Amino acid sequence: LDSGTFQQVRRLLNGLQPVEIAHLLESSPPPSRRILWTLIDPELEGEVLQELSEDVQLQFLRGMNTEKVVEITEGMDTDDLADVLQRLPDAVIQEVLAAMDAQDRQRVEQVLSYDEDTAGGLMDTDTITVRPRVTLDVVFRYLRRHDELPGSTDSLIVVSGKGEYVGLLPLSKLLTSSPNSTVREVMSTGLEAIPATMRDTEVASLFERHDWISAPVVDDDGIVVGRITIDDVVDVIREDADHSLMSMAGLDEEEDTFAPIHRTAPRRAIWLGINLLTAILASSVINIFQGTIDKVVALAVLMPIVASMGGVAGSQTLTVVIRGMALGQIGRSNINWLVSREFFVGLINGMLWALTMALVAGWWFEDPIISFIIAAAMVINLLTASVAGALLPITLRSIKIDPALAGSVALTTITDVVGFFAFLGLATYFYA
Template structure:
């Protein structure tokens, strides 16, 4: 049963056809039979009107399924229209970690009603998960971990599991705890399968493993999973008590969100920006970013304004002036992107920043010299003027070295100041490269032509 993406593509097409022709009974049947993740994807890929229709057509069970897979922004938008009762019955079905995430987005009176509707054990678990920030191990964890004591034999373990009758999804290990519920080791299920039934848990358990403090940031959790190829990991609190476990599927979400973050932030977009959101919402969100950039563009214009007299005399300068600024922006963005990624990967340490800076400055100088020569000759020939060729060459080298310097240092400085370099880095960088570019080019020209023209 090769269920590859072509099958789901066909489903989507069928649903879209049915939607377009208004045969909702058919859409209802199709969308409720899709896996939750695919139905969620379909809803996220739909314009507002279709999105609302699809959501209405979901069955109760499918709604709960779909809810877990929707992006935050779309989820909040769809839930906003539900009554509190509907919300309560809907969210009761979710896993502890998903429920905890969701409750944090909902109004307080809904949260307390949901809490009240849970039985004591589940409420305690939920309160536990919610006591940790969303972006920590505690916020990521689930509480469905199966524990065993070290002194029992595999025969007892297997009898216990049979009695239980159900093992939570993605369980590869049992957690071994002592009487105080302190975590002492992991017992891989495969060991239970292949070892002699008389073996005790203590004999077979692994103790040299990665248990994760509940307060560890999600970013570091993801790194531990990546580096050690984990599928699940136990989470402990300050006293070493086992409080839950983290599964790889939640870690994959963290990894994807972090990767998205750099890409989206560098364009001044929200990580969670809704591709098919409404016009007003989108326009409002982006207006600020454009406003900030308008200010920086005005600053660059003010710099140009300083050289009004020179520009009046030599109009060729106006024609060539965007080149130096633009090349600085491009070269600087390369360094900036590289450093931001390296920082996200944890590659930047105090002992290698000097080499990194040396490397980027050298690269800036080499490429500066190369393209300065090309543009110098081009500009000289274009305007039959050697001086303008010299001016643009020198300005280009200066700006490319400056760009490398800013691209490498800005993210590090911003991080120290607690500013997100992915968000603010590119604005500040292009402001610098524009101002330095115009200043160097027009400034040099002013000096040179003042001597020539006088």
């Protein structure tokens, strides 16, 4: 690229919105990514950075010295800034905080004091609060003193003299009520404030169920410390939904699509290693039955079918249950019904495809015994797979292991072991 083209790309790039530049960076392989970053206007860098996903953000932050980090984080929202800071070494955090004015520093420190995955870590501290006893007319005059309201402000927070949460004054109420009414008369008190320690996924499900746009956050004493807005909640919902998908393949939901080889390879190697162990375990089951296979080599041809069908049936059940758990639908009261439904679905589909496979095997090897053996093994394995697929996630969750991550490995191990054992075990009985 000659320098003229560079100038053109630079102009094009900086004509985009920060969120679009961030999307472009995330869609670029590392080499182009580094070049693109150097072309971004320095005053846009902070805004672009806060739109990037965690993994990509970290890659750029690692390459910066402390002064650069201080410079780039100026003017970020407190919640985004806190997110960025949490990924940096302590020494850098201290320098960034030292460079801020006292009020901002206090706000960021407050957000930093909460875990990233809680309401406190998600909240923004720029709230507009009003007292219950003032009239709406006073509120109107107060608002006009602002140049603009904080983003996603759909209601003002009504607080007592001590700063305790009292209620909400939706802008739509403010605009449709008489200016002579007091805040107390028109405010809504139905919505309870969110405790700063609530898990972010729980916050997301509250927003999702109640169609909120923003909600106040309070500390242990009921004092308003910030507010959460729907745009941050949407990110939580997206990550939460991606979590099951990515975890089931042993991946992280924050994984950068274009992570370089030296970051991708080691992450995946661990997962492959775990799977190698379970595959060896399944093989050692086959090993027990070497003698039988030696007698009837057709068994070696057919045995992967039994394992594979169990794996597929089990993963269907597992996926439904993991999604249901993520949506908060599955608990102790309904798990029995679910397991029994899966049992019968496994039984019906097991018998259907076992019969089909028996006919295929009979035609293929002209041996009614092998037809019977593969049919019986398939029914056993599909039944086991369906019940295990339903019970595993619940069991894993109760011992605090992420079902989305460990469920698929554990299930494949079960369906392989049971599949090979049932098929080759039956064969040994009939052919021995």
